[in-house]
Amino acid sequence: MKITDFLTEKAVIPALTAREKNAVLKEMATGLVANHPVLDEKKVLEVLLERERISTTAIGEGVAIPHGKLRGVDRVVGIFARSLEGVDFASLDGGPTHLFFVLIAPENAAADHLKALARISRLLKDPTFRSRLIEGKTTQEIFEIIAQEDQKF
Numbered sequence: 001m002k003i004t005d006f007l008t009e010k011a012v013i014p015a016l017t018a019r020e021k022n023a024v025l026k027e028m029a030t031g032l033v034a035n036h037p038v039l040d041e042k043k044v045l046e047v048l049l050e051r052e053r054i055s056t057t058a059i060g061e062g063v064a065i066p067h068g069k070l071r072g073v074d075r076v077v078g079i080f081a082r083s084l085e086g087v088d089f090a091s092l093d094g095g096p097t098h099l100f101f102v103l104i105a106p107e108n109a110a111a112d113h114l115k116a117l118a119r120i121s122r123l124l125k126d127p128t129f130r131s132r133l134i135e136g137k138t139t140q141e142i143f144e145i146i147a148q149e150d151q152k153f
Contacts, residue, residue: 002151003078003120012142013031014139014142016087027081028079029102032077032104035079038072052090056092059091061093062086062091063097064101065102070104070105070106075112076109076112080100081099082133099130103116103120119153123149133145
């Protein structure tokens with residue numbers, strides 16, 4: 001599974017305005033629903049908040065991958081967001097989080113959900129890729145950075 005299978009240029013937020021964890025999740029849920037109107041924003045936000053209550057999705061190195069499953073979703077959908085200032089997202093390494101990949105998967109699609117998470121995790125382990133995402137200037141440029149990296153593997 002490629003990231004571009006579930007992420008489009010329209011689903012890139014180059015500069016989050018929210019500065020607090022729950023507000024960031026709400027902003028990303030709003031963006032996700034704007035690109036996938038079939039989704040219910042309240043339900044998306046509930047799924048993301050519930051996942052964060054279980055354990056933070058901020059894996060360190062400035063990266064978080066909020067995710068969850070929803071009934072009625074027919075395929076994995078995602079959004080990428082960036083905070084240049086960084087957000088306290090209760091990261092495992094204690095540092096601020098700058099790069100966010102949100103995934104919502106169908107309730108019965110565990111394999112696709114895990115493949116998407118693994119793909120994102122693999123790409124974001126590369127410090128050069130993370131730096132390029134931080135340095136990207138526009139939505140289009142950020143998406144192109146993701147798409148180019150996605151083609152390497």
